[in-house]
Amino acid sequence: MVYKLIRLNFGRSPTHFGETGIGLEQTSERIRSDALFSAWISAYARLFPGDIETLLDQCQTANPPFRLSSTFVYRRSLDKPDQFIDYLPKPIQHPAGYPSTSERELKITKTYKKIHYLPLKIWQRWYQGTGFSNEDYDALVAYGDDPDNKINELGKAGAFDYSSAFKRYKLPKVAIDRTTRATNFYHTGLNQFDWSPDNQPERKDGVTNLAGLYFLVDFRTADEALKNKLMAALHLLGEDGIGGERSSGAGRFELLPEEPLSSLWTTVLNPKLTSDTLHHSLISLYWENPVPDVMLGDATCYILIERGGWIASPFFGRQLRRKKVHMFAEGSVFTGKPDGKLADVTPAQFKKHHIYRSGIALSLAVQP
Structure with missing residues (x-):
């Protein structure tokens, strides 16, 4: 397994990532793994039309050549602009040390539920490290009483500043x-992701991005030619744009220069956990039919979301609605490691080729 962290810089380009059922006026700040996979594969098909069938066949095997996470928000640190604050979805299960008495829990329930994404540093400590502390409890109580109170560790790490990125x-x-x-x-x-003016000549659009989206790719193949082709397709996707409203200039991005994974990311991806019964928290969507029984233990907790929408094929000019499918959402926790497959969502009247929605899972180990 070779993990690559890819950061998208949207600059001054806005984004529109629609969600099923919330209407054209509404938009999510990020794009999920199934939509990212489809957009990336479509760009790959345009660049390498003779190779697309082989790639899709490989993705339907038990060992696909790569696994994708959904995209998540990152922010540049205000104190150190060359460092990033990466956010991960908060798992549905409570971290170790979370208050077990109803009286203590009641004081932080509302504030805790409002936090849907955690800075990587806090996520690792809560779910792979020492767990939820008394200091965290006090910080949530203080923030609930006064939203400007961010002088504690949670506040300094950015736990309460997720929405300031866009x-x-x-x-x-x-x-x-x-x-x-x-x-x-x-x-x-x-x-619109946060940016600031920058007059340096090497800046293409005259701005410095202060926030954007990132995602993880877990390459399971040693085929360097395939990796290079995928990255070329990703650059093409950046020029075309991703998501909706692309004809209005939305969704265009550039890739930030690739950097080695930080020590914190290395710990998160390869944790030294001692438990024999590790749980796994999704950082992508997950679909499999049927779901293996080993995945559905008593401690399993999950959210199901419906994925629908329209097909967009480089080989077909019309728009058709694809079949709907339900998938497990990011933050769902399973007692086994989820694998996942491609879901065939081809409309009955579409005969050009198969339409797939990726349910191939990427997850992180967490303490039970």
Whole structure:
């Protein structure tokens, strides 16, 4: 296994990542692993049309050539701009040391539930290290009483500043009927990741990105040619844009220079946990049918989400709705290590080729 952490720099380009059922006006700040996989594979098919069938066949084996996480938010540290604060989804299960008495838990329940993503440093300590501490309890109580109180370890690590990495806004638009010329006024929700002006000549768009999205790739193949082709396809995807509203310039990105994994990331990906019954928390979507019984122990806790939408094929000009499928969401915790497969969501009337949605899982070991 060779992990690669890839950071996307959107600069001044906004993003629109729609979620099933929340409407065109709403948008998520990040894109999930199944949508990222589909966009990446579509770009790969455009660059290397003769190789796409082979790649998809490999992805349907028990040992796919790579596994993807969903994208998650990163921020540059205010004190050290060359360092990043990476956020991971908070697992559904409580960390070790979380208050077990109803009276103590009640004081922090509302604040704890509002935190959906944790800085990597806190995530590692809570779920792979010493667990939830009395200092964490006091920090949540203090923040619940006063949201400006961030002088504790959780606050300094960025646990309460996730939403400062991006801003949401609505863009007014007008749709004109092709036949009647009637107009329809509507709004589209967009995200803008934080950036600052920069006059250095090497900056392509004149800004320094202060936040963006990152994802992990777990390469299981030694085929360097395939890795190079995938990275070339990712660069093409950055030029075209990812997500919705691309015709309006949304979703375009560049890759930040690749750097070796930090010692903290190395610890998170290869934890030295002593328990014989490790649990695994998803950092991607997961689909498998049927789900192995070993995955569904008494301690399993999960969220199911519906994945639908429209197909976009470089070999087909029309848009059709793909079949809907339910997947386990990021943060779900299983008693076994999830594997996952590609889900065939080809519409009945579509005959050009198969349409797949990736349920290939990537997870992190956590203490039970």
